[in-house]
Amino acid sequence: MKTTKNFRRYCIKKDVMGCSFYVYYKGNHIGGGPIFIDYIFGKKEFLEEHKDCKSVLEVCSGPGFIGWYLYKTLNMDSVHFLDIHKPVEDDLKMTCEINNEELNFYHSDGFKNYDGPKVDLIVMNPPFYYTEKQFENHKKHFQLTTDKQIETAKRITLDLDFKLHDNLISNFKKHLTDNGRIVFLEDLNFISRDFMESKIDENKSGEYKEFCVGREYVGDDGKRKQRPENTIYEEPNTPNYYTLTYYKQTA
Numbered sequence: 001m002k003t004t005k006n007f008r009r010y011c012i013k014k015d016v017m018g019c020s021f022y023v024y025y026k027g028n029h030i031g032g033g034p035i036f037i038d039y040i041f042g043k044k045e046f047l048e049e050h051k052d053c054k055s056v057l058e059v060c061s062g063p064g065f066i067g068w069y070l071y072k073t074l075n076m077d078s079v080h081f082l083d084i085h086k087p088v089e090d091d092l093k094m095t096c097e098i099n100n101e102e103l104n105f106y107h108s109d110g111f112k113n114y115d116g117p118k119v120d121l122i123v124m125n126p127p128f129y130y131t132e133k134q135f136e137n138h139k140k141h142f143q144l145t146t147d148k149q150i151e152t153a154k155r156i157t158l159d160l161d162f163k164l165h166d167n168l169i170s171n172f173k174k175h176l177t178d179n180g181r182i183v184f185l186e187d188l189n190f191i192s193r194d195f196m197e198s199k200i201d202e203n204k205s206g207e208y209k210e211f212c213v214g215r216e217y218v219g220d221d222g223k224r225k226q227r228p229e230n231t232i233y234e235e236p237n238t239p240n241y242y243t244l245t246y247y248k249q250t251a
């Protein structure tokens, strides 16, 4: 068995013994997945909505936190991952090896090289800045100085001129089953829901559902709670994330 020494791990399935499923990852591949599981994908409303899905593709997957989480939590038959950054394949391989799972990774810029099957659910946490200026502000805010820091942050946060989104939006329908739907996670500070809807479907004929989150979330006891300010994955001043789910029209 390979050593897991150089990897961090994140538990997506807790049980009485501790954890029955860890996702393995390198520190520079994380793009916020775990916090969005807490905020959105782990909410019972979200899980209930998609419990009929049997397959999931995480686009812009990095180590695949969200894909693995939904696959395991909703007891799906298969999980697929797509990313432009080939090194994330090592994280996915490690997770597969430790958990005895099959690896389905597609090294692709958007859907350009995706040759996997149609799936019931496509989900993503894509880069959400689309101008150099937005990225410059990010650089200043997080005081990124080295080439390596800047290159990593760019890959994770910048979709210059919205090119990646445009590719995903123009191509996703052919990768969905008849029962399929796609979930975009976006940041309201940069991308409005109206803008996304107009991009996805100019005739506005699709069916949409939205899950909005802020610093507040609903706890296991059903009560509204506030996340602590200093949570490890928290990004100051940007708590306004939402997901927009588009359902494929079959008629």
Ligand SMILES: C[S@@+](CC[C@H](N)C(=O)[O-])C[C@H]1O[C@@H](n2cnc3c(N)ncnc32)[C@H](O)[C@@H]1O
Binding pocket: 029, 030, 031, 032, 033, 034, 059, 060, 061, 062, 063, 064, 065, 066, 082, 083, 084, 085, 088, 108, 109, 110, 125, 126, 127, 155, 156, 157, 164
């Ligand atoms: C915000 S991070 C999300 C990572 C991970 N899903 C998470 O939630 O932690 C964005 C991811 O998109 C990938 N990415 C950036 N441009 C891409 C492109 N053109 N095609 C596919 N993936 C891309 C990056 O390599 C990165 O892994």
